[in-house]
Amino acid sequence: MIRHFLAVATALMLSTAATAEEIRVAVTTSFENSGLSQILLPAIKEDTGLDVQLLVVGTGQALRLGQAGDVDAILVHSRKAEEAFVAEGSGTYRREIMYNDFVIIGPQDDPAGIAQAATVAGALQKIGAEKPAFVSRGDDSGTHKKELALWAEAGIDPATFDPWYRAVGAGMGASLNTAAGLDAYILADRASWLNFGNKAGLTLLFSGDPKLFNQYAFIPVSPEKHAHVRNDLAVTLENWLTGARAQELINSYTIGGETLFTFNAKPE
Numbered sequence: 001m002i003r004h005f006l007a008v009a010t011a012l013m014l015s016t017a018a019t020a021e022e023i024r025v026a027v028t029t030s031f032e033n034s035g036l037s038q039i040l041l042p043a044i045k046e047d048t049g050l051d052v053q054l055l056v057v058g059t060g061q062a063l064r065l066g067q068a069g070d071v072d073a074i075l076v077h078s079r080k081a082e083e084a085f086v087a088e089g090s091g092t093y094r095r096e097i098m099y100n101d102f103v104i105i106g107p108q109d110d111p112a113g114i115a116q117a118a119t120v121a122g123a124l125q126k127i128g129a130e131k132p133a134f135v136s137r138g139d140d141s142g143t144h145k146k147e148l149a150l151w152a153e154a155g156i157d158p159a160t161f162d163p164w165y166r167a168v169g170a171g172m173g174a175s176l177n178t179a180a181g182l183d184a185y186i187l188a189d190r191a192s193w194l195n196f197g198n199k200a201g202l203t204l205l206f207s208g209d210p211k212l213f214n215q216y217a218f219i220p221v222s223p224e225k226h227a228h229v230r231n232d233l234a235v236t237l238e239n240w241l242t243g244a245r246a247q248e249l250i251n252s253y254t255i256g257g258e259t260l261f262t263f264n265a266k267p268e
Contacts, residue, residue, distance in 0.1 A: 021048075023233040024071040026055040026062035028142055029171035031075060031216070034191035034260055039253055040246065048240055050233060058141025058171065066090055066219070069226030073234040077189075077216045078142035091219035092231070097241050098250050098261040099215045102146060104206040105176070105193055106185035107132070114185075120209040124154040131164045133184035137175045138167025142214075147187045150211065176202075189214055191260035216261075218242075241265065 031037055032054065041052050055065060059076040066074045067090045075097070076082060085091045104114060104123055112130040117123035127134060136158065137144040151158050158165055168178050172192040179186040180200035188196075193204060218241055220234035240246055242265035250263040 021233055022051045022053055023073070023230055023237060024053045024055060025073050025075060025237070026057055026065045026071045027075045028059055028062065028077055028216075029056055029173065030077070030141075030143065030189045030192045032056040033171070033173045033195060034189070035195045035255075036191065036250070036253055036261060039249055040241075043245060043249060044237065044240055047245060048236055050237055050240075052237065056171070058137070058139045058143075059145065060140030063090075066221045069221060069229055071221060072230045073218060073220045073237065075216060075218050076142055077214055078145045079215060079217070081142075081145065082217055082219060085219060089222055089225055092222050093219070095218045095238055095242065095265065097216050097218050097246075097265050098263050099213060100190045100261050101207060101214050102143070102187055102212040103190050103193060103204050104185060105179065105188050105202050106205045107183045108201050108203045110205055112185065115205045117206060120150055120206065120211050121154040123206045124151060124156060127185055128154070128156040128161075131161070133182045134161070134165050135175055135179040135182065135184045135186040136165060136167045137172065138169045139171070141171070143172060143187060143189060146214070150187070153211070190258075194255040194258055194260055215264075242267075 037054060044050055044052055055071060059078045059081060062074045062076050063081055063085050065071045066085060082094050086094050111132045112126045114123035114126050117126055136147055168175055172188060175186060176188060176196050177198055180198050180202055183201050218238055220231055221229045223229050223231040247263040250261050253260050
């Protein structure tokens with residue numbers, strides 16, 4: 001009887017493993033650092049049966065993984081790079097899912113006085129003039145790309161910032177830890193900042209400029225370029241991410257009463 005029970009149990013486990021639907025998705029470190037993935041992934045598995053395996057990297061690396069066919073889809077936040085990815089045929093299309101915003105974090109005493117700036121360009125110009133410690137992710141992520149674009153719009157070249165400009169080549173959480181240790185300024189996405197536990201003497205000093213808008217988009221990797229990718233599973237995941245339950249979970253995810261993301265997927 002026991003042998004029969006064990007045989008049946010083993011058969012059931014093997015059957016479940018054989019039918020498990022696993023999808024590999026490259027996502028930004030900010031998606032993971034925000035804590036949102038821990039909210040969404042169990043619901044995705046419950047509703048669709050998909051076991052979503054996340055590769056947590058910067059946007060640049062996520063795009064390269066997609067180009068190599070090492071993942072089935074990507075979820076990133078750098079529109080210009082995303083559109084180039086689709087235009088070159090590496091992705092099938094770009095579908096917007098949600099947004100938040102970038103913010104500038106810095107020492108509570110704000111030695112550069114950026115809290116009084118009217119625009120993000122003005123805030124960066126104040127930092128450029130005073131030259132306090134500034135931490136950059138320096139990792140070709142969506143946040144890093146945005147930071148470099150903002151410096152350029154402010155008319156400042158980060159290459160001239162040494163030694164007060166520190167490019168650490170790390171994810172959002174590690175970069176925030178470095179900024180906390182140096183009591184430095186840093187550009188971060190709001191969600192990662194709100195979920196960051198080691199704030200030390202740092203505080204949110206500047207936000208609200210429309211140029212700090214931060215859109216996240218989902219892109220299935222092209223099955224025409226990489227026949228082995230699971231485009232069927234990517235479409236299933238996309239349909240869930242743009243549906244009613246995702247909208248509810250994304251919009252209701254808060255820390256300290258603050259909303260971290262806003263769902264804005266449009267119906268097809």
